[in-house]
Amino acid sequence: MSKINEGVILKTVDYSENDKIITIFTEYGVVTVIAKSLKNGKRANFIDIGNYISYQIVQTKGLPILTSVRLINSYPEDKEKYPFYLMFIVEVILKIQRNDQDEKDLFSLIIFSLSHIFENPKLYLFLFITKLLIIEGVFIDLNNCLKCGDKFSEKDKIIISSEGIFHEMCTDSDLYISIKSLKLLKYLYNFNIKSDSIINIDLDEKTSKELQYYLLLILENFLESDIKSKKYLY
Numbered sequence: 358m359s360k361i362n363e364g365v366i367l368k369t370v371d372y373s374e375n376d377k378i379i380t381i382f383t384e385y386g387v388v389t390v391i392a393k394s395l396k397n398g399k400r401a402n403f404i405d406i407g408n409y410i411s412y413q414i415v416q417t418k419g420l421p422i423l424t425s426v427r428l429i430n431s432y433p434e435d436k437e438k439y440p441f442y443l444m445f446i447v448e449v450i451l452k453i454q455r456n457d458q459d460e461k462d463l464f465s466l467i468i469f470s471l472s473h474i475f476e477n478p479k480l481y482l483f484l485f486i487t488k489l490l491i492i493e494g495v496f497i498d499l500n501n502c503l504k505c506g507d508k509f510s511e512k513d514k515i516i517i518s519s520e521g522i523f524h525e526m527c528t529d530s531d532l533y534i535s536i537k538s539l540k541l542l543k544y545l546y547n548f549n550i551k552s553d554s555i556i557n558i559d560l561d562e563k564t565s566k567e568l569q570y571y572l573l574l575i576l577e578n579f580l581e582s583d584i585k586s587k588k589y590l591y
Contacts, residue, residue: 363429364388365467366408367447367454379404379423380451381412384464387454390414392423403428407443407471432471441589442474442482448586449489449576462492469550479565480558482590486572487545495579497521499543504528511536517571519578538567 364381372378377395381388390412395401403410409430414421432443450467470485490496501508503521514525517534525533541564548556560568573587 361411361413362388363409363411365432365464365471366404366406366410367451369404369406377404378420380454381410382450382454382460382464382467384459384461386456386458386460388414388421388456390421390423391419392426400426405431406447407432409468409471430472432468432474439474439478441586442478443471444586445482445584445590446470446474446485448584449486449580452580452582452584453493463489466492466550473555476555477557477560479560479569479590480556483541483568483572484545484548484550484556486576487542488548488550490572490575490579491546493579495575496546497575499539499546502527509536509539515539517574519574534567534571535564538564538571541568542571 362381362383364383366379367382367387368380370378372391375395376391376393379390379392381390392400392404395404403426408428409432410426410428412426413424415424446467450463466485466488470481474481487496497503498521502524504523504527507524509515509522509524513536515534515536516523516525516528516530517532518528518530522534522539523530541558544556544558569590573584577583
């Protein structure tokens with residue numbers, strides 16, 4: 358009997374009149390399968406980007422063939438209301454996709470983000486980016502100046518970059534970040550998606566713009582490419 362797997366659908370591509378190639382993110386990385394005869398039947402409704410499914414496959418000389426699928430959850434809760442956030446998360450994951458690796462932390466992050474994004478979209482998107490960067494080992498030091506190594510105080514003027522955070526006198530850049538934004542970044546950094554209470558913080562416009570700019574700066578530097586769907590977030 359074939360193993361029952363679980364994953365989130367990232368991408369679907371028409372393969373023939375009734376078949377699709379499905380890209381699924383699992384605890385072990387990205388899996389690509391063929392789903393046959395999807396024109397009719399219940400499972401055609403399950404093959405939607407963002408859906409969390411359980412499935413079985415049969416191995417072939419080519420791509421594995423999807424033999425059964427069950428919908429666990431349709432994320433986010435309202436796809437029509439939050440399409441751009443789903444689009445953003447999927448695009449980012451597709452850019453870093455890997456096969457045959459332990460991706461349990463990233464998989465848990467995706468499920469958590471998609472299941473809560475409707476509650477406070479921008480805040481949970483910022484949490485997703487922050488935790489993704491931590492998982493990938495590229496999130497920067499939020500407590501000390503990258504150049505002089507000294508800790509930041511409440512009175513300091515702080516400069517941001519894709520490499521790190523600096524005291525004003527330690528760099529020629531003029532990309533300032535407020536203490537309020539820095540505190541929120543630290544909160545997101547320390548938030549535990551497995552045990553902490555659900556976050557509900559009101560974001561003012563200035564803080565939201567700062568965090569979005571800053572996190573996208575680091576993320577795109579890590580990915581070494583632009584994120585096309587970011588234009589819908591402004």
